[in-house]
Amino acid sequence: MRMEPTLRAIAAVFVLLSLALGYWLSPSWHLFTAFVGLNLLQSAFTGWCPMEALLGRLGVPTGAPVGGGERGTAGLEFRIGDV
Numbered sequence: 001m002r003m004e005p006t007l008r009a010i011a012a013v014f015v016l017l018s019l020a021l022g023y024w025l026s027p028s029w030h031l032f033t034a035f036v037g038l039n040l041l042q043s044a045f046t047g048w049c050p051m052e053a054l055l056g057r058l059g060v061p062t063g064a065p066v067g068g069g070e071r072g073t074a075g076l077e078f079r080i081g082d083v
Contacts, residue, residue, distance in 0.1 A: 015033055
């Protein structure tokens with residue numbers, strides 16, 4: 001997976017997990033939900049995201065997927081090694 005979908009998936013998991021933990025364990029977990037939301041908001045304005053920096057160090061590729069980032073399957077080419 002590329003950087004942007006990976007970031008979205010991680011944010012979604014963090015939000016859903018913290019909401020579930022807040023419901024079943026302690027409402028204090030909702031503070032983590034707020035932290036994730038605030039981080040998403042600040043990254044929209046500054047263009048810097050700590051998770052993006054971490055994923056970059058871990059080798060998650062950036063840029064558009066093969067085919068120029070088009071949605072759907074039109075124009076996509078898959079090569080061995082891209083998968």
